[in-house]
Amino acid sequence: MQEVETVTLLLVLAHVVIGFTATVLVSANRRPSAAIAWVLTIIFIPFAGAFVFFLIGFGRLPAGRRAKQREVNELMLARTVGLSQLSHRNEWPEWLESAARLNLNLGALPMVGGNRAELLPDYQGSIDRMIKAIDTATEYVHVQFYILVLDDTTASFFAALRRARARGVVVRVLSDHVSGFLLPRRKETLAAFSDMGAEWRAMLPLRPLKGQWQRPDLRNHRKLVVVDGRIGFTGSQNLIDSTYLKKKNIARGLHWHELMMSLEGPAVRELDAVFVSDWYSETDELLALDTSPVILGAAPDLLDAQVLPSGPSFENDNNLKLYVLLIQNARKRVSITSPYFVPEESTLLAMITAASRGLEVELFVSAIGDQTLVYHAQRSYYEALLRAGVSIYLYRAPTVLHSKHFSIDDDVAVVGSSNMDIRSFSLNMEVSVLVQGREFVDRxxxxxxxxxxxxxRLDLETWLKRPLGQKISDNLARLTSSLQ
Structure with missing residues (x-):
């Protein structure tokens, strides 16, 4: 009996020590809501909660990776002088200059003019456009996707890379390490790169025996292709069949709808600089940055554009700061599209405030979800948004609206890989492109x-009448969004 009491006392003391230690560790440089959620998790699920916290509770990448990011940032800033010529500075809204300065300070890449951009909303059409660009390559092709799989849909893309290699073009490829194991055809995909002679590296690999380890749910979520520094592509689309080859998706008839964009002009070199920094992180090989002079054309359709990288390799939540700034400076309209909408407090407040100011604020999300916790968590925010006057549109099943973009007023827009959720703001490495141009925003x-x-369109009265079980699931899932 005495032994049982001793063990119980030791467990209680361990619980107290863990709870106190957790309170000190968790609260350091963390949002109060996230800190409280973690402390409660550790207190009520003491040992399992502590294990999970030490596994995924630290949001930064290893010091060596962050040091590489700073090194590349310094190189990019050093070569930025004289490269930030603009096409239509006189047409900017007055607040946009401060946004461009913010992005330069955070992401080390300037707003540059002389660009053309095209939106690519068709899934197969965007792949075909990338193939067409790859077939013009004479020097290099840089490919980077969070998910990259050789399947019937992407086989033609791989064939274009093979043709490029046959011409002597250097092909460098980055794809996420973890996602490669979660999806089929990994061996076939890697074998295809090896056979064609492409240089492939895994992004953020988890190989503890080789000293490659970081918080396992910190992922590189970027999607981009750059051809010879002349043509670039980025957006929401991964390189895989639109069903993601998952049996449950196929059984439900689900397919993904995306938005990619093509770029031509000086902004392409900025997009390539993002690839250069990631390649350096994974290979220790620092590729040369393009420092050639920017020569602006005289065509009136040329756009000003700025590439914004973000993620845990930076010291700030780059995309979060930009998004909040844009919403706060909107004067007429805010349109947001995000498949995973779990906003940080400042983003939610900015949207509610914009609607309360009388602006037309709309949010496009999917009626269905492929990630249960995120799906229910985002639904927990709908009531507050609807009460503020935000229009919420549910894209009809069986399509998952996976596009990630938003537009401000008549002439400012952002297109990229970043969701409007806490994971994309703080945990994932993302890339977005800020564009100023009336014609582009019209498109x-x-x-x-x-x-x-x-x-x-979601109606508040109808939403409030949804079943009690759904309300409980939504509210419980919301609590998990703060565990970061």
Whole structure:
């Protein structure tokens, strides 16, 4: 009996020590909501909660990776002088200059003019456009996707890379290490790169026996292709079949709808600089940055654009700061598209405030979800948004609206890989492109109009009448969003 009491006392003391230690460790440089969620998890699930915290509770990458990011940032800033020529500075809204300065300070890449951009909303069409660009390559092709799989849909893309290698073009490829194991055809995919002679590296590999380890859910979520520094592509689309080859998706008839964009002009070198920094992180090989002079054309359709990398290799939540700034400076309209909408407090407040100021604020999300916790967590925010006057459009099943973009007023837009959620703000490495141009935003509005035509608008009265079980699931899932 005495031994049982002794063990119990030791467990209680260990619980107290863990709880106190957790409170000190968790609260350091962490949002109060996240800190409270972690402390409660550790207290109520003491040993399992502590294990999970030490596994995924630290949001930064290893010091060596962050040092490489700073090194590349310094090189990019050093070569930025004289490269930030603009096409239409006189047409900017007055607040945009401060946004461009913010992005330069955080991401080390300037706003540059002389660009052309095209939106690619068709899944197969965007792959075909990338193939067409790859077939013009004479020097190099840089490919980077969070998910990259050789399948029937992407086989033509791999064939284009093979043709490029046959011409002597250097092909460098980055794809996520963890996602490669979670999806089929990993061996076939890597064998294809090896056979064609492409240089492939895994992003953020988890190989503890080789000293390659970091928080396992910190992932590189970027998607981009750069051809010879002349043509670039980025956006929301991974390189895989639109069903993601998952049996449950195929059984439900699900397929993903995306938005990619193509770029031509000086902004392409900025997109390639993001690849250069990631390649350096994974290989220790620092590729040369393009420092050639920017020569602006005289065509009136040239755009000003700025590439913004973000993620745990930076010291700040780069995309979060940009998004909040844009919403706060909107004067007429804010349109947001995000498949995973779990906003940080400042983003939610900015949206509610914008709607309360009388702005037209709309949010496009999917009616269905492929990630249960995220799906229910995002639903927990709908009531507050609807009460503030935000219009919420649910894109009809069986399509998962996976596009990630938003537009501000008539001439500012952002397209990229970043969701409007806490994971994309703090945990994932993302890349976005800020574009200023009335014609470009008009084209993005047409894409949003198509979403609206294929969506059902959510009504507050109907939403409040949803079943009690759904409300409970939504609210419980919301609590998990703060565990970061």
């Amino acid at each position: 993005l509005r047409a894409v949003e109009d198509d979403y609206r035509a294929n969506s059902d």
